[in-house]
Amino acid sequence: MTEDQLARRAADGNTAAFATLVRQHQSQVRGFLRRMTRGDAALADDLAQETFLEAHRKISGWRGEGSFAGWLCAIAWSRYLMEARKRKLEPLDDAMEIAGDAQPETDSALRLDLESAMARLTPPERAALTLCFALGLTNEEAAMRLGLPLGTLKSHVARGREKLKTLLQAWQAAS
């Protein structure tokens, strides 16, 4: 059964169909939120649970446009933003810069991996890079899911990549 068929059945109140969708997508949604929460697995799982509950309430609104995973990530992103504002987890705008960390010290640079480098980006940059690369969404769909203009999405992707390149510079030297 295709994802679209499952979603339609779930919209008709078929609980088993929705359970299948949850099983199929839990890893991606939780992975996305773990990256957004910079590795806080407990918070990410709480947000993922809320994401699926909201998805269940809104499943009749699923129109089959784009990927179902992208639709779930849009809900997860809005849940994350609400939580981040409530808890003041980290600045949500572009104020967060990496200037101080631009040249990582050699010993700590060796420990830098993609996730720890990602944790230094702003949330929109992390979300944009994750949707466009790890989840394979087009720029247009990623912009729609994050509620951003296409140009803004592209600049988040470009800036995020530049910052990652700087942060992973030492790794490049080591390889």
Next chain:
Amino acid sequence: MTDRLDDLLSAPLADVADDGFSARVMSRIGQERRRDEWITYAAIGVAALPALLFVPLPAIATEVSRLAPLLASAAPLAGAAALLTLTLSFEKLIQDRFS
């Protein structure tokens, strides 16, 4: 570096083991559904209370007690009731099996 970075970024997110997560989500969905049903029933009950004040309950009770023996001995009605019961049971069986 750019190619390597793109490869890193394009790798799928690390697999997260389910470990009962899906079951917890479905359990909460069940709880929410039951809660919503109770809220609906309670709202209907509260809305119906004022209407009960205007319902002529004694007259209805008298009519029911007069008609009940007649209805109980009516064969077509008994047949219809049996058919309805069978239909609902069959529908429940199908729902339980396929949902």
